[in-house]
Amino acid sequence: MCGIVGYIGKSKATPFLVEGLKALEYRGYDSAGVAVYDQTIELVKTKGRLKDLESCLDGSQLNGTMGIGHTRWATHGEPSYCNAHPHMNTRTDIAIVHNGIIENYLELKEELEAKGYQFVSETDTETVVHLIEETLKEHENFFTAVLTAAKRLKGSYGLGVISHKNPDQIIAIRKDSPLVIGLGEHENFLASDIPAILKYTRNVYFLEDGEAAILTKDSVKIYDLDEKELKKEVFTVTWDIDAAEKSGYDHFMMKEIFEQPKVIKDTLNGRLSQDSEEVILDQIKIDKDVLEKINKIYIVACGTAYYAGMIGKELIEKIARVPVVAEVASEFRYKDPILDENTLMIVVSQSGETADTLAALRMAKQAGARVMAIVNVVGSTISREAHDILYTSAGPEIAVASTKAYSSQLIAMYLLSIRMGRILGKIDDAEFTELKTAILKLPEQVQNILDRSQEIKALADKHLGMKNIFYIGRGLDYATSLEGALKIKEVAYLHAESYQAGELKHGPIALIEKGSVLMGLLGQESLMEKTISNIKEVKARGADVIAIALEGNTMAKHVADDVFMVPKTHWMLTTLLINIPQQLFAYYISCGLGHDVDKPRNLAKSVTVE
Ligand code: M6R
Numbered sequence: 001m002c003g004i005v006g007y008i009g010k011s012k013a014t015p016f017l018v019e020g021l022k023a024l025e026y027r028g029y030d031s032a033g034v035a036v037y038d039q040t041i042e043l044v045k046t047k048g049r050l051k052d053l054e055s056c057l058d059g060s061q062l063n064g065t066m067g068i069g070h071t072r073w074a075t076h077g078e079p080s081y082c083n084a085h086p087h088m089n090t091r092t093d094i095a096i097v098h099n100g101i102i103e104n105y106l107e108l109k110e111e112l113e114a115k116g117y118q119f120v121s122e123t124d125t126e127t128v129v130h131l132i133e134e135t136l137k138e139h140e141n142f143f144t145a146v147l148t149a150a151k152r153l154k155g156s157y158g159l160g161v162i163s164h165k166n167p168d169q170i171i172a173i174r175k176d177s178p179l180v181i182g183l184g185e186h187e188n189f190l191a192s193d194i195p196a197i198l199k200y201t202r203n204v205y206f207l208e209d210g211e212a213a214i215l216t217k218d219s220v221k222i223y224d225l226d227e228k229e230l231k232k233e234v235f236t237v238t239w240d241i242d243a244a245e246k247s248g249y250d251h252f253m254m255k256e257i258f259e260q261p262k263v264i265k266d267t268l269n270g271r272l273s274q275d276s277e278e279v280i281l282d283q284i285k286i287d288k289d290v291l292e293k294i295n296k297i298y299i300v301a302c303g304t305a306y307y308a309g310m311i312g313k314e315l316i317e318k319i320a321r322v323p324v325v326a327e328v329a330s331e332f333r334y335k336d337p338i339l340d341e342n343t344l345m346i347v348v349s350q351s352g353e354t355a356d357t358l359a360a361l362r363m364a365k366q367a368g369a370r371v372m373a374i375v376n377v378v379g380s381t382i383s384r385e386a387h388d389i390l391y392t393s394a395g396p397e398i399a400v401a402s403t404k405a406y407s408s409q410l411i412a413m414y415l416l417s418i419r420m421g422r423i424l425g426k427i428d429d430a431e432f433t434e435l436k437t438a439i440l441k442l443p444e445q446v447q448n449i450l451d452r453s454q455e456i457k458a459l460a461d462k463h464l465g466m467k468n469i470f471y472i473g474r475g476l477d478y479a480t481s482l483e484g485a486l487k488i489k490e491v492a493y494l495h496a497e498s499y500q501a502g503e504l505k506h507g508p509i510a511l512i513e514k515g516s517v518l519m520g521l522l523g524q525e526s527l528m529e530k531t532i533s534n535i536k537e538v539k540a541r542g543a544d545v546i547a548i549a550l551e552g553n554t555m556a557k558h559v560a561d562d563v564f565m566v567p568k569t570h571w572m573l574t575t576l577l578i579n580i581p582q583q584l585f586a587y588y589i590s591c592g593l594g595h596d597v598d599k600p601r602n603l604a605k606s607v608t609v610e
Helices: 012-022 050-057 105-114 125-134 141-150 252-258 260-268 288-293 305-319 355-366 381-385 404-424 429-452 452-464 476-492 501-506 524-541 574-592
Strands: 003-009 029-036 039-046 066-072 094-099 156-164 168-177 182-185 188-193 203-206 213-214 221-225 296-299 324-328 345-348 370-375 390-391 468-471 496-498 517-522 546-552 561-565
Touching: 003 012, 003 156, 003 168, 012 029, 012 050, 012 066, 012 188, 039 094, 039 168, 066 094, 066 156, 094 125, 094 574, 105 125, 105 496, 125 141, 125 156, 125 252, 141 156, 141 168, 168 188, 168 305, 168 324, 188 213, 188 404, 203 260, 252 260, 252 574, 260 404, 260 429, 260 476, 288 404, 296 355, 305 324, 305 404, 305 476, 324 468, 345 390, 345 404, 355 370, 355 381, 355 561, 370 381, 370 404, 370 574, 390 404, 390 501, 390 574, 429 574, 452 561, 452 574, 468 501, 468 524, 476 496, 476 574, 496 501, 517 524, 524 546, 561 574
Parallel strands: 296 324, 296 345, 345 370, 370 390, 468 496, 468 517, 517 546, 546 561
Antiparallel strands: 003 066, 003 188, 029 039, 029 066, 094 156, 156 168, 168 213, 182 188, 182 203, 213 221
């Protein structure tokens, strides 16, 4: 989950390393460092954020044209100078940066300590640098030594390695942790993620698991672990760099919330329009024969993507009438699910790199199941490994808290469930037209909510002093309430709980007292009166109630202290609209409390470790 960069070429390495790390800071930000070769390997690292590293670099003379850098999200050992990357061996002639977890590091550490190696950090990564030094005793060739050492590692790694004795090369190697190589003119780049290199080149190689690369100033060669050279295709990134910057907003989270009308249009683009008679999903090759054989669907994902999956489950079951189980990936991968060639797994992921989701995908493929990915990052590992892909066109999502990616995942779920329903003959033309018309109106309806963001700000200001908040909803609104509560936890650091509205009286209502805050979601018209009754029960016990309801709802104002109305739409789509004010509410509460809304504590954007 850390960020890795590397540079070798005609210019000084440090400016690229720092710029690249800035673009990756969302991957981790508890310490950062660079190692640059200039006669010897010079190491500068520090606990804290990149601005702290920049202060350390201020005035330092790092003139070398080859180097590696890292921004860390701690797994082994607290954030500290010693635990920050790059890590070096005791002779200080090898430096490495690592993303991932070395699972057998304790065993290797014991072995290396017995041979006299001195460890200065608590990290798993330091084991690797000593192991490379040890392996060099048997393999003089540095690349061979790195590959041989890597073969002894269990777990996941994206590694960038440099050595004093080989000042003209950077070695990169990956297993279950992303690495991308950018191709320049007399310079080449290494990064764990595309934004780091986008300013410099759009031509990249994606390293696959079990592949390693030697980067020099003028060449990039890719090998398998047995040193057989591989031919790879250059991939051209088509994203716009501006899309990765703030465009005048104070924070990426706000910018991304406000991008949602466009993101919805982009995700619909080429797939559903006013003239469409069908949903077109080019990269999904599932036809009637395939679908009729599928007797079970799993939707597997983590966090916000999982909540999109919960909604997907309801939609597919309702529209296509195929049984669906939605599961959190970290649980799914350690169960014994019934997977076979008649199973379809749908994984959902913004980053396309989430370790647990990827593991579930591989498990399903291994068992012969078909895997479809709803994924945002083009070229990500999940997108490359799935059989079928439905890209969400949300563009780069930089804020740790997912907003626009979630809305785009819901759109993907609408498209997919309608497509399945049409293939299976479960949706007639009239229903299709009704849904199509409603979906195409969503961008303007989301804009209508965004135009009233100050109303939400006023609500947030009123509740800035709250210590906890309860979210309730029924049907699709329950998944939405989970997402609302997660946003508050992530960016406002407030205790937030979500319940199915009908479950309150089975226990949680005991928590309600005078001053408790309740967010009641009233997006499901058929269930609205039931939820209103539940809100009344909470109100009667002293809670301060905010309701998010559909325009025209005349009951909400009688039970809630404040009501925010969202436009009316098809019942399956209301949940997307109901979520937008929740995003704004969490954003304003976080800012009001003075938190770092884009980089909340303890979190990282891309969770590439278990
Ligand atoms: O990249 P992914 O969509 O696979 O990430 C899954 C979760 O880690 C992610 O949704 C996380 O819960 C977000 N921080 C939510 O805002």
